Amino acid sequence: MFEHVYHYFLRWPLVLRILIIAVCAICISGITITLVEPETFPTIGDGLWWAIITASTVGYGDYFPITWSGRIIAVLLILMGAGFLSTYFVSLAASAVKTQNAHLEGRRHFHGKKHVIIIGWNERAKELIDHLSSLDKSTIIMLVDATLERNPYNDHHIHFVRGVPYIDETLRKANIHEADIAVITSDQNKNEIHADMSSVLTLLSIKGLNPNLYCVVEILTEQQVVNAKRAGADEVVQTNKQTSYVLLNSIISHGMSGAILTMLDNLKGSKIRLMEAKPEWYGYTFQQLNAELLEKHILLFGIKKGEDTFVNPPLHKRICENDELLILED
CATH class of the missing domain: 3.30.70.1450 (Regulator of K+ conductance, C-terminal domain)
Known part of the structure; x- marks a missing residue:
């Protein structure tokens, strides 16, 4: 029985184990000093108060042992208590730093709801995140990408998960089941055909985990538009086709590209x-x-x-x- 409890205790987080040991040491010392010197420590509350002050090395001096046995208990409490408490706070700080780094590096699970998931890091994704943030500061945005080392934003409304987007574990880290909408941008590190294949595969993975999630997919080649719709895309954005329209209008009417960009820019609000x-x-x-x-x-x-x-x-x-x-x- 004891061995089972001991092995179960070892599976607890280190910070929690150190805290429990420190609290037990303080309680045992406080009760023991009351039994050893009842005249100096008339109640268990006085003994526990002395044990806490002694273990923290504050030492108010309102209570102190006067017998050798009591002083031995005090020395042991100082050596053990101060050591465990120092280790506890160091471990707590290390755990906080580790958690913060894991958050910035996209290794932690996201537990928010009604968030916007943007897959892929490129100039289009950056512009989209910037515009969404400027329109509504409360919008929670989740960026998913395999190439970034850490979150490019310091805004607490913009979260980051690092990983391949068509792997289920990556999507679960982004809490795909509670998302409001997903936007899949084309991978800029691949050629057009491979980028579209990756986008369609990511779409299939998302729809497999959350069939009701509204998905917008960027497709570069005309041939993959049908496949994206077959995979369940709610909207397909044909970037190359739209760009060709702007270029065509610029050929027919000089200066049209600037006018169109100005018009779209004014529509942000x-x-x-x-x-x-x-x-x-x-x-x-x-x-x-x-x-x-x-x-x-x-x-x-x-x-x-x-x-x-x-x-x-x-x-x-x-x-x-x-x-x-x-x-x-x-």
Whole structure:
């Protein structure tokens, strides 16, 4: 029985074991000194008070042993108590430093909820994190990457897990089951085909652990868009295709790239989103609804009907049931 308890005790954290030993030494010494010198220490409370003060080497002097046996107990308590307490505080400090380093180096499990997971470290991920942080300081962001040595941010709202994103253990460390949304960026250290394959594999791993998690995936090649949707992507961002549109517009109309960038930059504080059409709007034309929404400082510039999206549709196009409105609002 004793051997079983002893081996179980050895499995406890070192800091907890040292604290228990120090507390036991103080309690035993306090009770023993009361029994050895009852005139000097009339109560067990007085003995425990003396033991705590002696073990901590404070030494108020309000209680002190006067017999040789009592002084021997005091010497043993000083040697043992001070040693154990010093070891305890040193171990506690070392444990705190170890925990802090593990947090910065992405080795600890994250236990937050409703967080945004961003997979991959590159310039796009950096811009995304910076914009999210500026829009809402309370947003909890989890960065997952295998190339970073430590968290590039000091903000306590931005956490970091180091590891390969398509391995389950890495995703569990990021608490994938409690996340609100996941954004998978393309790996800049791989060619386009391999980067897309890695993104799709990461998406499959995420959906396998949390099928209901909303996932946005960056895909570089046209051929992998279908595979990303098959893997369960809720949204696919085709970076290369969007960039080619900007380049094309720059060829046709000089200076367009700067204008587009300025426009997008000015939208950081606004919201472009889809809004469900209200029943009272059914039958409205695009022109009528746009005029009504403009009075509320909402700009209507598109309609989503099922899988089809119409940007700047004909003014006579009517709003129907289950339509979604593409709007811009402050």
